[in-house]
Amino acid sequence: MEVPDQRVSAAAFEELALPLFEQLYNFAHWLAQDATEAEDLVQETYAKALRAFSGFQLGTNFRAWMFRILRNTFLTSRTGLKSTAVIDDEVETIASTAPNPETVLLERADREMVRQALTELPVPFREILLLCEVEEMSYEEIAHVLAVPIGTVMSRLCRARKALRALMVEKFKGAPHGV
Amino acid sequence: MACESWSAKLDAYVDGELSPSELKDVATHLRECTSCAAYALGLVQMKRSIAAAGKRYQPGADFREKIQKTIGSKRQRGGSWYWKIVAIPAALVLILSVAVNFYVGREKTRRERVYSELTDLHVATLASASPVDVISTDRHTVKPWFQGKIPFSFNLPELQGTDFTLVGGRVTYLAQSPGAHLIYRLRQHEISVFIFQDRGDETAALASAPVSTLSFTVEGWKKNGLLYFVVGDVGAQDIESLSKLLRDAG
Numbered sequence: 001m002e003v004p005d006q007r008v009s010a011a012a013f014e015e016l017a018l019p020l021f022e023q024l025y026n027f028a029h030w031l032a033q034d035a036t037e038a039e040d041l042v043q044e045t046y047a048k049a050l051r052a053f054s055g056f057q058l059g060t061n062f063r064a065w066m067f068r069i070l071r072n073t074f075l076t077s078r079t080g081l082k083s084t085a086v087i088d089d090e091v092e093t094i095a096s097t098a099p100n101p102e103t104v105l106l107e108r109a110d111r112e113m114v115r116q117a118l119t120e121l122p123v124p125f126r127e128i129l130l131l132c133e134v135e136e137m138s139y140e141e142i143a144h145v146l147a148v149p150i151g152t153v154m155s156r157l158c159r160a161r162k163a164l165r166a167l168m169v170e171k172f173k174g175a176p177h178g179v
Numbered sequence: 180m181a182c183e184s185w186s187a188k189l190d191a192y193v194d195g196e197l198s199p200s201e202l203k204d205v206a207t208h209l210r211e212c213t214s215c216a217a218y219a220l221g222l223v224q225m226k227r228s229i230a231a232a233g234k235r236y237q238p239g240a241d242f243r244e245k246i247q248k249t250i251g252s253k254r255q256r257g258g259s260w261y262w263k264i265v266a267i268p269a270a271l272v273l274i275l276s277v278a279v280n281f282y283v284g285r286e287k288t289r290r291e292r293v294y295s296e297l298t299d300l301h302v303a304t305l306a307s308a309s310p311v312d313v314i315s316t317d318r319h320t321v322k323p324w325f326q327g328k329i330p331f332s333f334n335l336p337e338l339q340g341t342d343f344t345l346v347g348g349r350v351t352y353l354a355q356s357p358g359a360h361l362i363y364r365l366r367q368h369e370i371s372v373f374i375f376q377d378r379g380d381e382t383a384a385l386a387s388a389p390v391s392t393l394s395f396t397v398e399g400w401k402k403n404g405l406l407y408f409v410v411g412d413v414g415a416q417d418i419e420s421l422s423k424l425l426r427d428a429g
Contacts, residue, residue, distance in 0.1 A: 133226050
């Protein structure tokens with residue numbers, strides 16, 4: 001029996017896209033910092049992706065494709081337009097702020113403190129750390145989501161880690177128990 | 180403090196993004212350079228902390244439902260009702276008929292196998308020089324003889340006033356399961372009665388009515404966890420009368 005293509009692709013889409021629901025929501029919430037906005041972002045992402053699904057090539061990375069749509073949706077949202085800090089990827093990454101004793105900082109940091117530091121990071125740093133550590137994406141996948149070359153992924157990731165570490169150092173210094 | 184030249188490579192190292200040759204270089208360097216080793220350790224700790232801290236927000240069940248509907252509703256556009264009305268019953272009928280054919284076919288072959296095995300046992304026993312191991316017309320002799328030889332007991336009918344006589348019995352096997360084989364006589368015909376435990380396996384393939392195979396008639400039934408088979412070259416009616424006697428006794 002002939003089955004219309006539209007229905008086949010819709011079924012395939014559901015099968016591929018639904019398992020990503022929780023990851024997409026977590027990422028959206030981290031970007032928007034608000035539950036309602038996160039829901040709007042995820043819903044719009046699914047709607048856009050479903051419309052564009054016929055153009056998606058099966059066999060290529062669907063997860064990266066979905067995250068890319070979500071991220072672009074965020075960047076064009078009101079919060080996204082407001083919050084996006086411009087990151088100059090050309091800046092030389094100089095290991096300047098992290099003396100050795102801080103390497104053990106994160107071991108002693110509680111989860112809440114790491115969350116706070118992540119929230120305070122500029123969006124480009126926050127998102128790349130989440131994609132790398134939480135979503136466990138490869139550099140290639142991250143490059144696809146962010147639409148940047150792999151070299152940029154590497155340098156930005158490096159700087160994001162240093163920025164987070166610097167924030168953690170500040171927090172420890174500010175914390176009542178000190179380091 | 181990591182060596183400046185190694186710093187970027189260490190990120191790729193902890194992310195598992197180095198090529199085998201680069202990996203070898205970094206591993207060698209880390210063995211020699213404690214500051215880089217400490218730096219790499221710090222990166223690993225940071226990765227773990229972010230991974231743990233980053234899994235933070237859970238969507239609500241209502242929202243999940245909403246998304247499922249958003250995706251699901253699109254599937255019903257464009258004449259899908261027509262498609263469903265035609266395809267689903269057709270598929271069900273097809274599945275059902277295949278399943279029934281398969282089941283009936285399998286039951287039939289199972290039954291044929293069991294019945295032909297029983298017929299063979301019947302014929303082989305009658306052809307033997309000593310068809311029975313306990314020779315007695317008295318059911319009160321035959322039944323106790325089986326004690327300790329088979330893992331169950333059974334009741335035999337009172338034959339007074341009928342044309343049947345008990346000849347005797349022996350232990351037999353069907354599908355590795357021990358059972359009782361009793362031989363009855365009706366006029367000049369010998370009829371075998373087989374009793375086995377119902378193990379719910381293929382020996383339990385019973386026909387609802389007497390079945391004739393190769394001029395033998397076989398009837399089988401289940402009662403109180405036992406399987407009974409009556410096999411003989413007499414007519415179906417005689418097989419049924421003996422079966423009835425056994426049913427009433429068991």
